[in-house]
Amino acid sequence: MSDPTTPSAKEGIARLWSGEGFARHAPEPAWSVIPRTLDIGYSDPSGDGRDGVFALRTISAAKLTAGQYWTADGPRTAAEIDAQLGCGGAG
Numbered sequence: 860m861s862d863p864t865t866p867s868a869k870e871g872i873a874r875l876w877s878g879e880g881f882a883r884h885a886p887e888p889a890w891s892v893i894p895r896t897l898d899i900g901y902s903d904p905s906g907d908g909r910d911g912v913f914a915l916r917t918i919s920a921a922k923l924t925a926g927q928y929w930t931a932d933g934p935r936t937a938a939e940i941d942a943q944l945g946c947g948g949a950g
Contacts, residue, residue, distance in 0.1 A: 860884040 860881040863869040868880030878884030897918065900910030911931055918929055927934040935943070 860868075860873060860878055860883065862882035863880060864882050865880035873880065876887075878887075893915070895915060896912050897915055898910065898912050900908060902908030913931065921929045921934060923929060923934050926936055928937065928940065930940065
């Protein structure tokens, strides 16, 4: 964005992703469809890893409490995930 046109823009206040208050800005992003599934993967420094394809509806419906993470097997704590994967000498 450049060439502020409003007092707030001249003070450095910008509304994210709008271009409001500036004479020149990037065009609005093109509309896109949110996919029904998400491919999630990770690898550790040794090159070992896991991946899977998950339904976004399933992920968004998960009910997590503080300290829990979503997994394909349901909510798990970090300790449960570590024990399952054999991290840190556990399991």
